Amino acid sequence: MNATSPKLRGVNLGSWLLLEKWMVPSLFEGLEATDETTFCAELGPAAAERLRGHWNRWVTREDFAWLAERGLNAVRIPYGHWIFGPDYPWHRAYGEHRHPFVEGGIDVLDRAMDWAQEFGLRVMLDLHAAPGCQNGFDNGGIMGVCEWHTQPEYLEHALSVLERIAERYRNHPALHAIECLNEPRWDVPTDYLKSFYLAAYERIRRHCPAERVAVVFHDGFRSFREYVGFMQAPEYRNVIFDLHRYQCFDRRDIDSDIFAHMAKAGGEWRDEADAINAELGLPAVCGEWSLGLDLRVVSLWAEGPFNHALEHMDEFQQHVANRGYAASQLLAFEKYLGWFFWSYKTETTPAWCFRDCVERGWLPSDFR
Template sequence: MHANSPKLRGVNLGSWLLLERWMVPSLFEGLAATDETSFCTELGSAAAKRLRGHWQRWITREDFAWIAERGLNAVRIPYGHWIFGPDYPYHRTYGDKPHPFVEGGIEVLDRAMDWAQEFGLRVMLDLHAAPGCQNGFDNGGIMGVCEWHTQPEYLDHALSVLERIAERYRAHPALHAIECLNEPRWDVPTEYLKDFYVAAYERIRKHCPAERVAVVFHDGFRSYREYVGFMQAPEYRNVIFDLHRYQCFDRRDIDLDIFGHKAKAGGEWRDEADAINAELRLPAVCGEWSLGLDLRVVSLWAEGPFNHALEHMDEFQQHVANRGYGASQLLAFEKYLGWFFWSYKTETTPAWCFRDCVTRGWLPSHFR
């Protein structure tokens, strides 16, 4: 189970224990809510029934079976800082509800861990939303707010949650890795972030030995070169570097044609993988990637224009383009210790839905 163990080929179980409206619009029908915080505050006491139903339906034991049948060996499970219930610090977006979040997520996670064990899947547990929000994205829990790094109690609570996760699952055979924090934004100071990662490592290692469980940290949308020399052996062991790679958010990427997208994946991203492997002296994973090239689908709040590489293609050309783009990325990310597609399932768009991508032949049908 060490960082140098077999390659991790996996998928994210997104919008399950942490909601993203663009992935499950049906759940948000009739609501103004943009994220899990506003979902819970707007619905109030009605949130629990709606969300618990979603927890039961969105990912099931059958999904774990399907994932394992395809030869994947890992899942990354995002969760919010409220997973253990109402002991989190207050944020003004909660209004008059000091503890707006629905309770019971931890039991869902317990079940997920057992399903993973049953089907031989390794689990990376990923703190995806921190108190005060670490990125201002909907997936950080509070859209448009990035204040996690501004209050010591926010940092302390994040560390406490990581330690409790480590303690709870320390002996669970499915636990492979714990990720300190998903996608802290580029304007969170690098030194603050590094101090947090070191503190998180120490909290996790109190319960999970390096022989069994990896500690994962995200690049925080900055160059891997800012981490050269960081968390090195022998003091730090079984540490994994996480980066996320998409081509649908930056205007320069959006304006590329499909040949440009494939060239970036098969060229720039290949070279980046070689450089990271050579310079960082830490194993790396691409913790999120997709076939998504259409900004309109993934961001319900983005300003247009919404041009993209596939918009003037017929169905056959789109099919070939998706296959080519998928293959180019896979070849680049296979250079790493592993990768996790975002996401296993969406209601909205096949390019972000692993099951659809496999069913349609855009991605391989087996990953052994």
């Protein structure tokens, strides 16, 4: 098995082993917390029971079965740098708790790997939050902080977690790929990022041979052309380039109507895929995308105004618009080695919930 066959069609199992408040608002009720770090720091010892209950409920064996029944063949599983327990460097956001994070996530991940194997799903394991936070987003573990690239011990811990993940699952039949780091921010220097990716590749390859496991790196919100010539064969093998594509964060996108959204997906993003396939020398995946167009529902930080393309449509028009936007994105991302919808499940935001999108008819009911 290698990274190039067959096409990966999958979902992210978001807000499971790494919380995002907008996806599971019920878990944060009554708390000031904005992310998993402050959730654990604020609750202290009480965090364990609440979070372990969430781990057991949010994604189950039945969910893996449901995905497989619909012809999906892959899942991307985000996790935090604390997955193995308390050996991570301290950060001031932890307050007086030296090790605030709840332990036991690795057992949940073990179970997920076995479920994936049972139902024939391939797994991309994704280091989604690095020590010190690599992007300042809630999904990086500490909202408003981006310091991962400023301390050697943060870098080293991230590398050691990747190596331990590689060592633990090296022989697991479900392991398809290991992603070095999710969404390092645009102002993390490109040279720093590249040297981290090269070091991560080396750590992962100590345990996972190229013929079995792909190594994935994210574009860091910069042009793919900054990576032309990077991590090429024969020295580097089975490497995948990851990009994430959304149309709800940038003001120009927010002000677009649905026709412009579909044109961007079916035009600009199609052309981008053709260019990447022609120039980069690496297979690529769109590791995150959604039908989300309304910034208000995902953002703990945005100022607004919260206009969006569907706000003045009736229910039928919204339904057709969602189907059209879904189809134009899918057709673009099918040009790649594969794609992963963000996310499998949310509590209150159907356009970001794969299961809702399928059940409402916005996405196909069969992906074979």
